[in-house]
Amino acid sequence: MKLVIGLGNPESKYSGTxxxxxxxxxxxxxxxxxxxxxxxxxxxxxxxxNWRNTAIVLLKPMTYMNLSGHAVVAAMNFYKIQRQDILVxxxxxxxxxxxxxLRAKGSAGGQNGLKHIIECLGNDEFARMRVGIRLEDQPLSSFSSFVLGKFSEDEKKTMEKILPVCADAALDFSVNGIEHAMNHYNKPAA
Known part of the structure; x- marks a missing residue:
């Protein structure tokens, strides 16, 4: 069984951010x-x-982003899932x-949800998929207002292209493992 965790904030006001x-x-x-x-x-x-004879639990923490580790640990314990079988x-x-x-392990890189999961698990040895949100010409005077901001119409078009690829990559991880998924989906930025 695999556990695929999508991080976010639970309130509807954060939908589309x-x-x-x-x-x-x-x-x-x-x-x-x-x-x-x-x-x-x-x-x-x-x-x-279930995908190709693999049971996959999709998880949405209902804590806020910065407390995601509590939900991840609770689900891992309930489903008896090991660290090598999760993708965040x-x-x-x-x-x-x-x-x-995609990465097999690594630091939080400034992402507070990952930081809390690392704290709760006691190490950073779990797979993660990072989805880029940086705009080329966007001044980032306030990180929190930017990440909590809604996607523009142009950004929505970009996300509509990458979200299916991300979903496919999550399924690939679940069936074939992180190394296979990394080799197939990690490509240099254009």
Whole structure:
């Protein structure tokens, strides 16, 4: 069994924001499999799907981004999932909009949801998919207002192209592992 976690903030006012791109990816997966999310045995919502004989739990922490680790640990304990079987999907301000980067492990890189998961797990040895949200000419005087801001119409078009790729990459990770997914989906930014 694999656990694919999309990071975001749970309130509806955060829907459509750059910070909720992790939710957007797993929402796309849930919709494509026509499996709705339901409340879990912790502060999370989940949907269970099967893809190529692999059970996959899609997880949306219902904590705020900065406390995502609590929901991740609760789900890992409930489903008896090991660290090597999780993939965390989050936004990344350091990557250009419309790109993705898969890694087997690594630092939080300034992403507070990842930071809290690392704190709760005790190390950074879990797979993650970072989805780029940086705009080329965007001055970033306030990181929080930018990441919590809604996508512009142009950004929405870019996201509509990358979200299906991210969903496919999450399925690839689930069936073939992080190395295969990295080799297939990590491409240099254009």
């Amino acid at each position: 750059r910070h909720n791109v992790g939710f957007d990816v797993i929402d796309r997966l849930s919709e494509s499999f026509q499996i709705p999310f339901t409340a879990g045995k912790g502060k999370y919502h989940f949907a269970k799907i 999907i989050c936004d990344d301000l350091n990557l250009p909009s419309g790109t993705l980067r």
